[in-house]
Amino acid sequence: MKLIVNGETHDLAIATLGELLAALEYEGEWLATAVNAELVHREEREGFPLSEGDRIEVLSPRQGG
Numbered sequence: 001m002k003l004i005v006n007g008e009t010h011d012l013a014i015a016t017l018g019e020l021l022a023a024l025e026y027e028g029e030w031l032a033t034a035v036n037a038e039l040v041h042r043e044e045r046e047g048f049p050l051s052e053g054d055r056i057e058v059l060s061p062r063q064g065g
Helices: 016-024
Strands: 002-005 008-011 034-035 037-040 057-058
Touching: 016 034, 016 057
Parallel strands: 002 057
Antiparallel strands: 002 008, 034 037, 034 057
């Protein structure tokens, strides 16, 4: 399935947002995720279904000033 993650196209055999995060090695409780501009809470990620062409944004906090 083709998905757009943080502006980059990926072709992955996955079904859920949780699987996507694991496949792309995103870890941690501090991630913010959105699918098609809709916020997806941490508790919903494992079972949140993805569809062909979805646009996913994964944000993590950065240190610095």
